[in-house]
Amino acid sequence: MKEYYIKDDGTDLHIKLEKPEGVDRCPLVIIVHGYTGHMEEDHIAGCAKAVLDAGFAALRVEMYGHGKSGGSFRDHTLYKWVSNMLTVTEHARSLDFVTDMYLCGHSQGGLLVMLIAGMCPDRFKAIIPMSPAWMIPEYARSGEFLGSVIDPLNIPDEFRQDEENILSGNYVRVAQTIHVEDEIKRYSGPVLIIHGDMDEVVPYAYAQKAVDLYKNARLATIVGDDHCYDHHLDQVTKALTDFLLADDANCFVSPKSSRF
Numbered sequence: 001m002k003e004y005y006i007k008d009d010g011t012d013l014h015i016k017l018e019k020p021e022g023v024d025r026c027p028l029v030i031i032v033h034g035y036t037g038h039m040e041e042d043h044i045a046g047c048a049k050a051v052l053d054a055g056f057a058a059l060r061v062e063m064y065g066h067g068k069s070g071g072s073f074r075d076h077t078l079y080k081w082v083s084n085m086l087t088v089t090e091h092a093r094s095l096d097f098v099t100d101m102y103l104c105g106h107s108q109g110g111l112l113v114m115l116i117a118g119m120c121p122d123r124f125k126a127i128i129p130m131s132p133a134w135m136i137p138e139y140a141r142s143g144e145f146l147g148s149v150i151d152p153l154n155i156p157d158e159f160r161q162d163e164e165n166i167l168s169g170n171y172v173r174v175a176q177t178i179h180v181e182d183e184i185k186r187y188s189g190p191v192l193i194i195h196g197d198m199d200e201v202v203p204y205a206y207a208q209k210a211v212d213l214y215k216n217a218r219l220a221t222i223v224g225d226d227h228c229y230d231h232h233l234d235q236v237t238k239a240l241t242d243f244l245l246a247d248d249a250n251c252f253v254s255p256k257s258s259r260f
Contacts, residue, residue, distance in 0.1 A: 001017070003017075004017075005069075006088070008083055011064055011069065011084070012070040013063070013070070013084055015059060015061050015088075016048075016060045017059045018057065018058045019057045023057075026057050026097065026098075027056045027057070027102060028058075028095065028100070029056050029104055030059045030061065030088060030089070030102070030103050030104065031044060031047055031059065032063060032085070032104070032112060033062065033063070033106060034105070034106045034110070034131075034133065035133070037106065037107070037108075037109070038062055038067035039060040039061070039062050042233065043106060043236065045060075046233050046236070046237055047130075047236070047240055049237070050240050051104075051240070051241075054245055057097070059092055061085075063109075063112075064080040064084055065080075073165065073166075074168050075168055075170070077168075077170055077171050078115075078136075078137075078171075078174050078175055078178060079174050081112050082112065082119075085112055085116050086119070089101070089103075093123070100125040101123060101124050101125065102127065102244065103116060103117060104128040104130065104240070105129060105130065106130040106228075107131050107201065108136065110130050110132025110133060110134070111129075111133045111134045111180065113129045114127075114129055114180055114183055114210075117183065117187040117189070118183025118184065118185070119183065119186075121189065126190040126243070127189065127191050128191075128192045128193075128194065129191070129194075129210070130193075130194045130195070131194070131196065131199055131202050131207070132195075132206070132210065134180045134206060134210065135206050136175050136178075137175045137176065137177075139175075140152070140172045140175035140176045150172075155169040155173055184210065184214055188216055189216060191217035192220060192239065193207050193210055193211055193217060193218070193219045194219075194222065194239055194240070195219065195222065196223075196227065196232075197223055197224070197225070199225075199226055199227045200226060207219055219258070221259045222236055239258070
C-alpha cells in the first residue's frame with residue numbers, strides 16, 4: 001500500500017493506492033466516498049478489499065474538505081469535487097501498471113462518478129455508482145436542502161446541519177447549475193448501480209430511474225439495506241466483484257436488475 005498526496009489547483013488530495021501482490025500490470029478502480037465521508041468508512045474500505053481480492057488495483061481518494069485532504073468542508077462544492085476527480089483521473093492514467101480504469105463512488109461520490117463518466121466517456125471501461133445522490137441538483141433547484149425548504153433564488157449564506165457540519169450557500173448555487181441527465185446520455189459503457197431498497201437518504205426510485213436512462217446499465221438491489229449498507233455489505237462487495245470479473249463486461253443482457 002502506498003499513501004500519498006497529489007495537488008489539484010493547490011489543494012492536497014489524500015490517496016491510498018493498493019495493488020494485488022505479485023501482479024505487474026492490472027486494471028485500476030478509483031473509489032470515492034460521499035458527503036461527510038472518508039476513505040476508511042466500512043463500505044469504502046470493504047469495496048477496496050473486494051477490488052483487490054478480484055485482482056484489480058484500488059485507488060481510494062478523499063475529496064476537497066473531507067478526510068485528510070485539504071480545504072474546508074464548509075466551502076466544498078460539486079465543482080471543486082469535479083476538478084479534484086479530473087485531476088485524479090489524469091494521475092491514474094499516468095500510472096504505468098494500469099491497463100484499464102474503472103470508477104466507483106458512494107452517494108455524493110456516486111453522483112460524481114456519473115458526472116465524470118459523462119465528461120470523460122473514453123477514460124473508463126465501466127462505472128459503479130453506489131446509492132448515487134444524483135437528486136442533489138434537482139433538490140437544489142426546487143428549494144429542498146438538508147431537510148429545509150428555501151427560496152432557490154434567495155439562498156442563505158450557510159446551512160447548519162449540526163455544530164460540526166456547516167455548509168456554504170455556494171454549494172446550493174453550484175448544484176442548481178448541474179443537470180445529471182446530460183452526462184448520463186454521454187456515457188455508453190457498462191454501468192452497475194448498487195442501491196439498498198431501504199435507503200433513508202437517497203430514494204431507491206432514483207436508482208431505478210438511472211438504470212432506465214443509461215444505455216447499458218444494471219441495478220443490483222440490496223434488499224433490506226440502508227444508505228451505507230450496514231446490514232449486507234457482503235452482498236454489495238459480491239455484486240461489485242461479479243461485475244468486475246464478468247466475461248461480458250462490455251455489454252449487458254437482460255435482466256437489467258438483480259436482487260440480493
